[in-house]
Amino acid sequence: MAFPTETVYGLGADATNPAAVARIFSAKGRPADHPVIVHLGHPGQVAHWARDVPDEAKRLIETFWPGPLTLVLRRASGVGDYLTGGQDTIGLRVPSHPVALALLREFGGAEAERHRVGLAAPSANKFGRISPTTAAHVRDDLGDEVDLVLDGGTCEVGIESTILDLSRRKAVLLRPGRISAEQLRAALGSPPAAPDALAPRAPGTLESHYAPHQPLRLATSEGWSQALHKASPRRAVLALSPRPARDASVMWIDAPQQPHDYARDLYANLRALDVSGCDEILVEAPPATAEWIAVRDRLGRARSG
Numbered sequence: 351m352a353f354p355t356e357t358v359y360g361l362g363a364d365a366t367n368p369a370a371v372a373r374i375f376s377a378k379g380r381p382a383d384h385p386v387i388v389h390l391g392h393p394g395q396v397a398h399w400a401r402d403v404p405d406e407a408k409r410l411i412e413t414f415w416p417g418p419l420t421l422v423l424r425r426a427s428g429v430g431d432y433l434t435g436g437q438d439t440i441g442l443r444v445p446s447h448p449v450a451l452a453l454l455r456e457f458g459g460a461e462a463e464r465h466r467v468g469l470a471a472p473s474a475n476k477f478g479r480i481s482p483t484t485a486a487h488v489r490d491d492l493g494d495e496v497d498l499v500l501d502g503g504t505c506e507v508g509i510e511s512t513i514l515d516l517s518r519r520k521a522v523l524l525r526p527g528r529i530s531a532e533q534l535r536a537a538l539g540s541p542p543a544a545p546d547a548l549a550p551r552a553p554g555t556l557e558s559h560y561a562p563h564q565p566l567r568l569a570t571s572e573g574w575s576q577a578l579h580k581a582s583p584r585r586a587v588l589a590l591s592p593r594p595a596r597d598a599s600v601m602w603i604d605a606p607q608q609p610h611d612y613a614r615d616l617y618a619n620l621r622a623l624d625v626s627g628c629d630e631i632l633v634e635a636p637p638a639t640a641e642w643i644a645v646r647d648r649l650g651r652a653r654s655g
């Protein structure tokens with residue numbers, strides 16, 4: 351079933367059941383060698399899924415769970431390749447959305463905390479497409495391929511969780527998100543490293559993930575009026591600058607000026623622009639400052655070349 355989290359909607363299946371997890375991959379059209387995040391209802395369940403959990407992980411769990419942080423840890427023995435894409439690591443998180451937490455805490459019953467229980471869940475969209483932030487987005491994407499969609503309203507964070515790899519000696523930030531590198535640094539005592547060639551594979555970090563159907567172009571604020579001038583007459587626009595008088599864009603969305611608000615609305619905005627009848631989506635890039643890193647990361651992946 352699909353269920354809401356504070357980040358985006360997930361497509362969940364019993365993480366201990368390989369056939370159930372295989373159905374996630376077929377519904378999404380996702381390659382089977384991609385690892386999935388296992389969602390837990392209780393931080394205490396980490397011990398059933400991961401081994402050699404470092405002290406840093408314990409600190410981060412205390413500080414940020416339940417919440418939008420995924421930790422990549424060494425997998426415990428018996429954790430199947432079907433969850434990890436054959437890697438020796440497992441991605442884990444306890445989400446904070448009340449519906450997700452209620453679902454996860456019911457699942458497995460009263461004894462759940464003492465057993466290997468969890469829901470494997472990637473974002474509930476077709477592979478390579480924009481993550482859903484409402485129940486309607488899930489239905490639009492997956493239709494009959496999902497039996498049940500739990501409607502928990504609009505996701506508050508709006509972009510996928512921060513992913514931090516703690517399976518090796520150095521903490522590596524695999525995907526930026528609402529929990530910032532600065533917050534991680536404050537909790538860890540030193541800043542997380544950027545991914546390198548040795549980092550575990552994460553398809554969310556491939557170029558050209560999260561893409562709308564129409565080509566998306568990014569323009570800086572400095573070159574904005576020129577970009578607008580040169581754009582297709584059938585453009586649809588997501589802008590931080592005000593709409594010029596007599597602008598003839600097919601659709602114009604005034605993006606929120608604050609990074610968290612911008613992120614919350616981003617995927618719904620891109621979906622609306624995508625189906626507006628435009629032949630091109632033009633986005634005014636937010637500034638290259640730390641508070642915009644996660645949003646800029648997603649826009650960079652949504653752009654076409």
Ligand code: TXA
Nearest residue numbers: 357360385386439440441472473510511550552553554
């Ligand atoms: O916010 C989120 O993280 C959402 C909600 C539903 O929790 N989930 C999500 O899942 O974005 P997905 O599958 O679309 O992206 C998960 C990312 C992928 O890039 C995957 O490769 C990475 O997590 N990942 C999962 N397990 C991993 C592992 N063991 N090592 C490295 N990366 C891993």
Ligand code: MG
Nearest residue numbers: 472473481554
């Ligand atoms: Mg995804």
